[in-house]
Amino acid sequence: MVTRFPPRSSRPHGRLRILVASGAAALALAAGSVVPGNPLAPAPQEAQAADGKSTLTVAVAQSVDSLSPFLAQRLLSTSIHRLMYDYLTNYDAKDNRTIPGLATEWETSADKLTWTYTIRPDSKWSDGEQATAEDAAWTFNKMMTDEGAATSNGSFVGNFKKVTAPSPDKLVIELKKPQATMTALDVPIVPEHVWEKVGDFSKFNNDTKFPIVGNGPFILTDYKVDSYVKLKANKDFWRGAPKFDELVFRYYKDQDAAVAALRKGEVSFVAGSPSLTPAQAASLKTADNIKVNDGPGRRFYALATNPGARTKDGTKFGDGHPALLDQKVRQALFMAVDRTTIIDKVFQGYAIEGEGYIPPRYGSYFWKPSAGQKLAYDPAKAAALLDEAGYRKNGAGKRTGKDGKPLDFRILCHATDPNDKAIGKYLQEWWGDLGIGLKVDCRDNVSDPWYAGEYDLAFDGWSVNPDPDFVMSIHTCAALPAKAKESAATDNFICDKQYDELYAKQLAEYDPAKRADLVKQMESRLYDTGYMNVMAYPNAVEAYRTDQIESITTMPSAAGNIYGQDGYWSWWSAVPAAGASGDSSDGGGSSTGVLIGVGVAVVVLAGGGLLFAMRRRSTAEDRE
Secondary structure, three states: OOOOOOOOOOOOOOEEEOEEOOOOOOEEOOOOOOOOOOOOOOOOOOOOOOOOOOEEEEEEOOOOOOOOOOOOOOHHHHHHHHHHOOOOEEEOOOOOOEEEOOEEEEEEEOOOOEEEEEEOOOOEOOOOOEOOHHHHHHHHHHHHHOOOOOOOOHHHOOOEEEEEEEEOOEEEEEEOOOOOOOOOOOOOOOOHHHHOOOOOOOOOOOOOOOOOOOOOOEEEEEEEOOOEEEEEEOOOOOOOOOOOOEEEEEEOOOHHHHHHHHHHOOOOEEOOOOOOOHHHHHHHHOOOOEEEEEEOOOEOEEEEEOOOOEOOOOOEOOOOOHHHHOHHHHHHHHOOOOHHHHHHHHOOOOEEEOOOOOOOOOOOOOOOOOOOOOOOOOHHHHHHHHHHOOOEEOOOOOEEOOOOOEOEEEEEEEOOOHHHHHHHHHHHHHHHHOOOEEEEEEEOOOHHHHHOOOOOEEEEOOEOOOOOHHHHHOOOHHHOOOOOOOOOOOOOOOOOHHHHHHHHHHHOOOOHHHHHHHHHHHHHHHHHHOOEEEEEEEOEEEEEEOOOEEEEOOEOOOOOEOOOOOOOHHHHHOEEOOOOOOOOOOOOOOOOOEEOOOOOOOOOOOOOOOOOOOOOOOOOOOOO
16 A cells, blocks of 8 residues: 655645655645546457447456445445546556546645545536535535445544535535545545435445446446446546446356356456466466466455454354464464465465565555564464463364364355365365364355354455555454444454554554554554464456457556556556447547457456455455
8 A cells, every 4th residue: 555645845824735646655736637548248259239339348256245335345346336436536557646536636724634625627427417525525424424324434434523515616524633544535426416315325235226327437327136237438527438338347156167258259358266367377378369467466365363253332243263262373373374385386476475464566564574473384383372272182183172172163265266265275284284173164155154253264355455544444443343243344353452543543644654654563463463364465367358459557557457456547448459339549648558459348357255355345355
């Protein structure tokens, strides 16, 4: 993640104009910089549909959990919302710096407690209504006052004191105390005149009336559960219309089938679950008209333990194994995980060994444990820790507690993710040598047992945004569910006072270096408590047909990912190959990124497991 806020200089009248740069963070005033730039198509090989419209099809290995931006937690869902709705700010595809979105500029008072955003005059809702500051104020106020509306992004408004729209082009947010995320509020702004009619925000999935009114680069026109999501280009989008007329995300439960479809030309883009397997990538590298994109990923791959599911008021629920409440047991399990083998044998080099909670792609916040702190692979020490914790081997070689019961665990596994299954087998072997039993419980839907707290361990992971706040907030006590077994912001029920204190400090810290240090302290705390074991940072390994797309933007543009970006650059910028219906010219902007070829239909196999993606889960894993 990258920071950006502290002002470079303060003006005489006590107001600071801030333009968010990237990296560890610089500021200056942001002007309106512009980033350049069919569903269900039965025959993707064709350059145009029967009606002459160009269609881009993306094959995904994950289904939508909700089309409501207030509830969505899966990577696919939040990625679609970036296409449907504008945010106040966006991230530049080149270097992740903050750039204008719905807001063209912003300024803050000298005490940093009042932020004023100027809302652009050229953004309209797809039903013709003007998008205004009132829409933004209504969105934030609804999240502040309705628990259901705060499900996915409530952490962003927890410190808000008051939000008003004194004029159609001015949004004013008053804070209780300084908040470093004010130029990184990753919240979709919705149209008040549509959403004010919603009753129960905790249950409304935004899938009852199509097309869905939005103001992003695409308009959602059709949706079928566990099948597809269909969108059309918003010709009136203020940044410029997408080059493809239609965009479709089609669900593939079997990623091998998606790869086969890519070979046949039935789909154009496959990302994997969440990435292509080494075998799939290797085979596709030699295929005609197919290119493999291998870039640094924004996800981490981890083991999460159930620390005891509970609600905000302390009510316990679920059936997590009590042995995992012991820090020594958790650390012993992690010291019996050979990360080197996982990188070499499972990812076969398409990943970096895991350490801290934030991937090395975000250098300002990347953290490593010290030599004395590191829980390195050491089965002997792991066994000693288990002995200290009171779990010794019996005559049959099984670890038992004082009650004589064998130490057996369950781990939630994503049925669509081959990495989960492969690593699960290694864990059974490594932990079996310690005398611990392990059941690898692979499911199509891990959300239900996860929310219910009915698991011991789980394969976990998230896609990390340039700003670290959100992914750190999911481990605070405030993220716990209000009621048992209900959806909430929490990842795996962690509630630690020391961690919460550090979280509050980083949220209020505008100095980039000081904030980065606080975030690293939070990562260190997570590591020491043993609730999370980051095993790897997988590469973004994707493949596309070079005879179906002329160009598409990666993020970062020099070398990065195409699917699951911190923005809408890939699908908005994608240019149909020569011969496709419509104008494939630059349209006044430049589309930086990967040159790909000719065509129209594109398919992406989106990452499915509970891993890297921003907001919650269906797997707890991918949000964005």
